[in-house]
Amino acid sequence: MISKSKSFKRAGGVLLVGTALGTAATPAMAQAPAPAPAQPNVIVPGGPQAQSVIRSISVRGNQRLEPDTIRAYANLSPGQTYSAQTLDQSLKDLYATQLFADVTITGAETGDLVISVRENPVINRIVLEGNKRLKDDKILPEIRLAPRQIFTRSAARSDVDRILELYRRQGRFAAQVEPKIVQLDQNRVDVVFEIFEGDLAKVRQINIIGNEQYDDGRLQKEMFTREAGGLLGFMKSNDTYDPDRLAADQQKLRSFYLTEGYADFRVVSALAELTPDRRDFVITYVVEEGPRYKFGTVAVDSALRDLPEETVRTIVRVDPGEWFNAKTVEDDVTNLNEAAGNRGYAFADINPAYERDAEKRLMNVTFKIGQTPRVYVERIDITGNTITRDKVIRREFRLNEGDAFNAIRLKRSQDRIQSLGFFQENLEIKQTEGSGPDRVVLGVNVEEKPTGQLSVSGGYSSLERFVLQLAVAQNNFMGKGQQLDASVNWSRYARSVQLGFVEPYFLDKPILLGGTIYRRDYNSFNILEDGERNRTYSQVSTGLSLRTGFPVTDFVTFGGRYSLVQDKITLDRDTFYTDRDGDGVFEDNECDPLRAGQYLCDEIGSRVTSLIGWSTVYDSTNGIRPTRGSRVVLSQDLAGLGGDVKYLRSRGEAVRYKSLGGGWVFSLRGEGGYIHPGSESPGPGRDPVRITDRFFGPQLRGFDIRGIGPRIQRVPYDTDGTLLPEQSRVTDALGGRAYYMGRAELEFPINATLRGFGLRPSAFIDAGSLWKLTRPNLTNIAATCVPTITNPTAPSFQIPGATPTAPCVDAGGGTDYTRVPGFQEVYLGDSPKPRVSIGIGVNWTSPFGPLRIDLAKALLKQEGDDTKLFSFNVGTSF
Numbered sequence: 001m002i003s004k005s006k007s008f009k010r011a012g013g014v015l016l017v018g019t020a021l022g023t024a025a026t027p028a029m030a031q032a033p034a035p036a037p038a039q040p041n042v043i044v045p046g047g048p049q050a051q052s053v054i055r056s057i058s059v060r061g062n063q064r065l066e067p068d069t070i071r072a073y074a075n076l077s078p079g080q081t082y083s084a085q086t087l088d089q090s091l092k093d094l095y096a097t098q099l100f101a102d103v104t105i106t107g108a109e110t111g112d113l114v115i116s117v118r119e120n121p122v123i124n125r126i127v128l129e130g131n132k133r134l135k136d137d138k139i140l141p142e143i144r145l146a147p148r149q150i151f152t153r154s155a156a157r158s159d160v161d162r163i164l165e166l167y168r169r170q171g172r173f174a175a176q177v178e179p180k181i182v183q184l185d186q187n188r189v190d191v192v193f194e195i196f197e198g199d200l201a202k203v204r205q206i207n208i209i210g211n212e213q214y215d216d217g218r219l220q221k222e223m224f225t226r227e228a229g230g231l232l233g234f235m236k237s238n239d240t241y242d243p244d245r246l247a248a249d250q251q252k253l254r255s256f257y258l259t260e261g262y263a264d265f266r267v268v269s270a271l272a273e274l275t276p277d278r279r280d281f282v283i284t285y286v287v288e289e290g291p292r293y294k295f296g297t298v299a300v301d302s303a304l305r306d307l308p309e310e311t312v313r314t315i316v317r318v319d320p321g322e323w324f325n326a327k328t329v330e331d332d333v334t335n336l337n338e339a340a341g342n343r344g345y346a347f348a349d350i351n352p353a354y355e356r357d358a359e360k361r362l363m364n365v366t367f368k369i370g371q372t373p374r375v376y377v378e379r380i381d382i383t384g385n386t387i388t389r390d391k392v393i394r395r396e397f398r399l400n401e402g403d404a405f406n407a408i409r410l411k412r413s414q415d416r417i418q419s420l421g422f423f424q425e426n427l428e429i430k431q432t433e434g435s436g437p438d439r440v441v442l443g444v445n446v447e448e449k450p451t452g453q454l455s456v457s458g459g460y461s462s463l464e465r466f467v468l469q470l471a472v473a474q475n476n477f478m479g480k481g482q483q484l485d486a487s488v489n490w491s492r493y494a495r496s497v498q499l500g501f502v503e504p505y506f507l508d509k510p511i512l513l514g515g516t517i518y519r520r521d522y523n524s525f526n527i528l529e530d531g532e533r534n535r536t537y538s539q540v541s542t543g544l545s546l547r548t549g550f551p552v553t554d555f556v557t558f559g560g561r562y563s564l565v566q567d568k569i570t571l572d573r574d575t576f577y578t579d580r581d582g583d584g585v586f587e588d589n590e591c592d593p594l595r596a597g598q599y600l601c602d603e604i605g606s607r608v609t610s611l612i613g614w615s616t617v618y619d620s621t622n623g624i625r626p627t628r629g630s631r632v633v634l635s636q637d638l639a640g641l642g643g644d645v646k647y648l649r650s651r652g653e654a655v656r657y658k659s660l661g662g663g664w665v666f667s668l669r670g671e672g673g674y675i676h677p678g679s680e681s682p683g684p685g686r687d688p689v690r691i692t693d694r695f696f697g698p699q700l701r702g703f704d705i706r707g708i709g710p711r712i713q714r715v716p717y718d719t720d721g722t723l724l725p726e727q728s729r730v731t732d733a734l735g736g737r738a739y740y741m742g743r744a745e746l747e748f749p750i751n752a753t754l755r756g757f758g759l760r761p762s763a764f765i766d767a768g769s770l771w772k773l774t775r776p777n778l779t780n781i782a783a784t785c786v787p788t789i790t791n792p793t794a795p796s797f798q799i800p801g802a803t804p805t806a807p808c809v810d811a812g813g814g815t816d817y818t819r820v821p822g823f824q825e826v827y828l829g830d831s832p833k834p835r836v837s838i839g840i841g842v843n844w845t846s847p848f849g850p851l852r853i854d855l856a857k858a859l860l861k862q863e864g865d866d867t868k869l870f871s872f873n874v875g876t877s878f
């Protein structure tokens with residue numbers, strides 16, 4: 001990296017070049033070749049035309065060049081005749097070499113010529129100062145001067161122009177560049193370009209002249225360029241002057257008028273004027289709107305047997321009598337090309353012919369379809385893939401080499417490749433003519449993106465406090481399309497580890513085969529009087545699952561799975577057990593319902609679940625971030641093929657994406673599930689489906705983790721028999737056997753600046769519920785009477801909640817007991833009534849990975865629900 005020492009600014013060692021470049025008054029600068037002076041600096045006896053003979057040639061002042069070299073450049077040699085014109089030409093030849101700053105020839109009177117030269121300096125190094133917006137690596141490649149080259153003023157002037165052009169491309173028309181040189185020993189110089197970058201040239205004003213039907217504000221909305229200023233002006237990127245954008249705006253204006261019926265519209269002129277201070281531009285358009293046309297007759301001239309006039313008319317949407325709209329005609333041509341492509345004509349010749357009736361102001365349209373041969377796929381070319389193997393891409397093509405061309409299958413191939421998630425967005429398969437008119441070459445130039453993911457997800461939950469997830473996944477392992485993932489989840493009350501692998505094409509057949517092993521540890525908690533949380537039950541699940549799948553049709557796949565899981569639920573023995581026999585060893589039947597709750601004591605123990613399931617998936621979406629298409633999933637899981645658990649779990653999910661144009665994407669999602677128990681209830685107040693097998697979703701934004709559904713709330717009594725306020729209550733989520741969820745989301749467009757940051761904002765409405773559980777037996781104890789130290793052998797007894805103020809007295813009427821406040825259990829949340837939330841969110845492809853932020857407000861909730869306003873999720877790719 002070239003040093004930018006400020007020592008270059010020392011006045012004593014710096015000679016200005018800038019304005020001096022155009023003058024010959026600066027002796028330190030090299031002089032460009034100049035016309036012969038009016039008064040020649042050579043004198044030949046006898047007048048300008050007199051001839052003399054060169055007797056000798058001496059060279060003085062040279063440091064690097066040999067005398068013979070200089071004589072050769074001058075084209076002079078002893079014995080040669082010369083005149084004033086000869087010597088003037090020698091001067092020009094020497095200057096033309098750009099090796100000399102000054103040259104004189106003397107001795108013409110005697111024939112003993114002396115060539116005195118002052119050589120141009122050699123460049124030691126090139127230094128840039130003051131450039132912040134454009135770094136050295138952007139400017140230096142444009143500079144022609146280089147170390148160890150000869151310095152000349154003309155080369156410096158050219159380099160100044162090149163640097164200024166770079167800044168003009170950036171919209172900085174006020175930029176200034178001042179070249180300087182620092183003289184060194186041995187006739188060497190350092191060349192310094194001092195740069196004043198200036199501000200971006202903004203568009204101060206946009207004027208439109210000649211518009212009568214639409215005002216300036218309406219037309220400016222159609223342009224890419226915006227006027228500078230406004231409340232959010234600092235966020236704009238399209239308020240700077242750009243010649244290319246100026247040309248695009250003219251086309252945008254024409255497109256707008258053509259969609260409104262003004263077929264004769266034209267932009268007479270477009271002028272961008274730089275203000276005197278060179279800081280802003282004023283853009284002026286002069287337009288002619290012309291008359292407004294309606295559609296006249298609509299005719300069809302088709303030479304294709306497979307696209308007769310009747311078929312074409314069912315596709316064409318142009319209606320006579322409507323206002324002329326070029327976009328409608330363009331869309332009809334696109335639809336006709338697609339229809340022709342579906343019939344095997346990849347290069348259909350479809351052109352709309354216009355005929356103006358200026359008197360009636362009608363535009364007659366004829367759709368002309370020329371004769372073209374059916375087309376077959378000659379070959380498929382894949383380029384750009386350095387990691388992904390060719391076969392991973394080729395197997396997603398719905399067309400093979402030699403097949404008849406079909407536009408529907410081509411589009412489906414494009415969607416399937418896009419859905420892999422390995423390549424850039426908006427991937428496109430190009431069609432080019434093959435070796436003959438009936439042959440087509442399909443080419444896809446992919447741009448690979450990171451398929452590995454290192455994700456760190458975080459959130460704050462009122463149930464689990466801070467939640468952290470670390471996951472490593474590679475979705476294109478070794479370029480084979482295989483998936484390998486490992487994850488670790490941690491929070492104060494939950495931990496898990498998981499390892500999985502999926503081969504989507506087992507033995508190069510469209511058969512998916514995968515497996516996962518995992519261990520999950522979840523801890524629930526109670527809240528003590530001082531606000532601290534005390535862990536209650538621990539659920540440890542260790543499992544192994546295998547899955548397979550295969551395509552049924554191009555849009556439908558079927559999959560099966562098997563899993564074997566051991567669930568073990570335990571409680572902290574020191575906190576929730578009572579040593580009834582006093583031997584210091586706790587047994588499972590010693591769980592104390594007064595401490596843990598009967599609903600938790602009933603769940604203690606280990607169970608083995610052997611489960612087999614199936615899924616059917618219909619997917620017509622167009623990529624990882626769909627903008628169109630549908631996805632429907634139906635699945636069932638049957639537990640009871642061995643093991644200790646029996647149930648049938650059914651789930652369904654459907655989502656539809658619709659592009660509304662202009663960057664608007666609407667999606668509608670619905671899902672639901674139900675668990676049918678396969679065995680009777682194990683006892684009164686106990687549900688036949690264990691807590692580990694129930695649904696705890698859906699995850700509605702605006703509600704906390706496990707924030708809705710059936711739950712038991714334990715409300716403590718005060719010493720006076722009254723119930724304590726809400727902040728003293730403890731809630732345990734129990735899950736449910738049925739749930740549903742609906743979601744409507746609208747992703748809306750943003751300006752180019754925010755889109756460049758990778759932002760995709762949206763607004764949403766979520767609705768859903770979780771319910772259906774056997775009502776558990778509830779405990780209601782107003783107080784427990786514990787014997788005092790004066791009566792240690794007396795038995796403890798409880799006061800029912802129905803008589804909360806009853807005193808603790810013994811049979812004799814003495815006060816030998818201490819009253820310990822009890823609690824009341826309340827069953828809440830078991831209702832199919834919807835919970836509803838509304839909010840906004842944004843997906844951000846940030847420098848440290850994909851980030852999702854949601855801000856949601858619960859509009860409808862049920863008693864006992866736990867809400868959450870803010871959530872986020874973040875990760876990174878590699």
